[in-house]
Amino acid sequence: MTRVAGDHERKSETRPSAVRPFLLTGGRVVAATDLPLEAQVVTREIDGSWRQLSFERRDIASLCRAPISVAEVAATLGLQVGTVRVLVSELHAAGHLAVHGASTEASRDPQILERVLRGLRAIS
Amino acid sequence: MSTPVPLKIVIAGGFGVGKTTTVASISEIDPLSTEAEMTEVSSTVDDAALLPDKHTTTVAMDFGCLTIDQNIKLYLFGTPGQDRFGFLWDDIAFGAVGALVIVDPRRLDDCFPAVDYFEDMDLPFVVAVNLFDGRLTHGLDSIRWALDVDPHVPMVTFDARDRVSVRDALIALVDNAIRRVQQPVTRLVH
Numbered sequence: 001m002t003r004v005a006g007d008h009e010r011k012s013e014t015r016p017s018a019v020r021p022f023l024l025t026g027g028r029v030v031a032a033t034d035l036p037l038e039a040q041v042v043t044r045e046i047d048g049s050w051r052q053l054s055f056e057r058r059d060i061a062s063l064c065r066a067p068i069s070v071a072e073v074a075a076t077l078g079l080q081v082g083t084v085r086v087l088v089s090e091l092h093a094a095g096h097l098a099v100h101g102a103s104t105e106a107s108r109d110p111q112i113l114e115r116v117l118r119g120l121r122a123i124s
Numbered sequence: 125m126s127t128p129v130p131l132k133i134v135i136a137g138g139f140g141v142g143k144t145t146t147v148a149s150i151s152e153i154d155p156l157s158t159e160a161e162m163t164e165v166s167s168t169v170d171d172a173a174l175l176p177d178k179h180t181t182t183v184a185m186d187f188g189c190l191t192i193d194q195n196i197k198l199y200l201f202g203t204p205g206q207d208r209f210g211f212l213w214d215d216i217a218f219g220a221v222g223a224l225v226i227v228d229p230r231r232l233d234d235c236f237p238a239v240d241y242f243e244d245m246d247l248p249f250v251v252a253v254n255l256f257d258g259r260l261t262h263g264l265d266s267i268r269w270a271l272d273v274d275p276h277v278p279m280v281t282f283d284a285r286d287r288v289s290v291r292d293a294l295i296a297l298v299d300n301a302i303r304r305v306q307q308p309v310t311r312l313v314h
């Protein structure tokens with residue numbers, strides 16, 4: 001499976017305390033099959049034009065006003081993951097949504113993993 | 125609102141080993157379930173038509189999530205039990221931090237597909253023995269021997285119903301993932 005490569009990661013802006021979400025799409029069309037289950041989908045509220053969408057498309061845009069994963073969109077709206085991937089990539093192409101993921105390097109980055117450890121240790 | 129960075133851990137193992145229970149114990153949201161559509165090609169080929177018998181099934185997969193800090197969200201995805209849903213496993217495992225392979229000590233064989241899968245993928249994993257009845261009749265060493273997992277793969281016992289116990293199993297996994305980045309395992313080729 002191919003994924004959008006890591007060339008859009010804005011490393012220079014990365015401070016140790018703030019991991020930046022990785023813009024999966026970088027202005028390009030993102031193929032439905034390249035959307036990870038955990039990718040964060042956010043509605044772009046620039047002109048509220050998503051309100052003119054209908055049915056599932058509008059439901060997705062409405063739900064994603066706060067960032068939420070592809071998998072959560074599917075589960076919340078009772079849609080199949082494949083359907084959500086197609087609709088999200090279409091809505092992204094139309095400019096209604098932004099999609100963020102973790103770069104493939106994030107899950108191999110010791111600094112990020114140390115933060116995950118700290119977060120887990122804080123659970124009681 | 126800033127968008128969090130989503131990381132994920134795979135919760136794998138055979139049917140009924142406690143995957144859903146594990147996710148439910150630690151997830152901040154009620155575990156969600158979603159369906160993925162699969163096209164299955166059955167192994168029996170219709171001789172007359174010479175066409176594989178293709179049909180579509182849906183598989184449920186469940187997941188939950190945890191807020192790690194202001195920037196990082198950790199998703200836990202349970203694999204569907206059966207190893208024939210390999211496609212979905214790839215989908216779940218791609219880019220994951222690692223996997224927790226849950227084992228029911230009374231049915232060790234059930235975890236072989238998961239152990240093989242993550243070994244082949246070279247994804248960090250921890251074998252987490254779910255102590256259904258609170259004790260282990262054979263020690264962890266004998267389970268390691270029976271499963272034939274590499275010495276670098278950590279093994280822990282845990283209770284899938286207990287949040288802190290699930291947390292500790294996840295810590296063992298992330299710890300191992302960090303060690304693997306810092307000193308990659310060199311495999312012996314026989």
Ligand SMILES: Nc1nc2c(ncn2[C@@H]2O[C@H](COP(=O)(O)OP(=O)(O)O)[C@@H](O)[C@H]2O)c(=O)[nH]1
Nearest residue numbers: 139140141142143144145146255256283284285
């Ligand atoms: N006594 C006990 N029961 C458990 C434990 N973990 C899971 N179960 C039960 O075992 C059954 C299967 O667990 P489930 O999480 O659904 O397994 P899955 O198929 O791997 O998702 C359920 O009835 C659980 O309540 C455990 O640690 N102790």
Ligand SMILES: [Mg+2]
Nearest residue numbers: 143144186202
């Ligand atoms: Mg289950």
